[in-house]
Amino acid sequence: MLSQYLPEDFVAFWEEATAEADGISVDFERRKTTMQNLPEHEVELIDFLGMLGARLHGWIAIPRENPAPGFLWIPAYGHESHLPNEHSTRLGMASMSFNFHGHGAFHQEEYRPARGYFAQGIEDPRTWIFRSMAQNCLVAMRVLQAQPEAGDLSAAGLSQGGGMAIWTAAHSPLVKNVVADLPFLSAMRYTLGKELYRYPLKEVADFAATIPSGMERVLRSVSYFDTVNQATRLKVPTLVSLGKKDPAVRADTVRAVYEAIPSQKKLIEYDTGHDWNPAMIDADLDWMLTEV
Structure with a gap:
């Protein structure tokens, strides 16, 4: 139950999704802001065209000395934006992050x-919200590549962001390096086979109970996105971390992701739960700067 289980048309599914994302024009606008500036970075607002004609709002942090290596920081679950801080920026690197849901670059919530989206469209893999979210990460990589201050690019994040960093690298040749801290949606056949008590994942079980063959349909959709399955497509150096006390993304599911990665890889095990660990700051920076 912890091993990979790719559906037969996994490759075709993602070729189609990637082609749609590649068809979106690189259309962005940057604007100065006096908010959120950091000592070692200048922060600007950046808006860009995403899937389905949506205009997505984010920020880009530019180091004082550039061009520099860059990374897309993919936010954790929820409607809020991840603000520029010690996790979403790194000394000597350019970084960009955006809000998946059309909210402002610094939106907090x-x-x-009741505001969860985990089950939105999950009855079919082509309508599940995570398909368009994954596509918008692919678009965002092209937007970041177009910035003159950014050099070689990584994809990085924690929880939702960590899982989607792996997804992004699996389908974008622009990603040269991955940091996946506590990556979510891992080994979901195993996870969804257990009683769920914690939100947001319980959103899925709640929804499955309302439709015919609910969990069977949910598992089919999830199989195209499960981070264990996505990990099998990686070709770049990948840093994965887990929390030994993590109740949301269990350590054994993260180990399954790590084992599925065929490329150069490293696993760090933190003695903490589903949260930021200060050691991630230097560990992630070192990986992104040296393993390219």
Whole structure:
């Protein structure tokens, strides 16, 4: 239950999704802002055209000395934006992040199950919200590549962001390096086979109970996105971390992701739960700067 289980048309599914994302024009606008500037970076607003004609809003942090290596920082689950800080920026690197849901670059909002989107469209893999979210990460990589201050690019994130960093690298040749801290949506046949008590993942079980053959349909959709399956497509150096006390992304599911990666890789095991660990800051920076 912890091993890979790619559906027969996995490659065709993602070739189609990637082609759609590649068909989106690199259309962006940058604007100065006096908000969120950091000592070692200048932060600007950046808007760009995403899937389905959506205009997505984010920020880009430019180091004082550039061009420099860059990374796309993919936010964790929820409607809020990840602000520029010690995790979403790194000394000597350019970084960019955006809000998946059309909110502003610095939008803040606490998670509530009523605002959850985990089950949105999950009855079919082509309508599940994570398909367009994954596509928007592919578009965002091309937008970041177009910035003159950014050199070689990595994809990075924690939880949702960590899982989607792996997805992005699996389908974008622009990604030269991956940092996946506590990557979510890992070994979901195993996870969804257990009683779920914690949100946001419980959103999926709640929805499955409302439709015929609910969990069977959910598992089919999830199989195209499961980070264990996506990991099999990686060709670049990948750093994975887990929390030994993590109740949301269990350590054994992250180890399954790590084992599925065929490329150069490293696993760090933190003695903490589903949260930021200060050691990630230097560990992730070192990986992105040296393993390219």
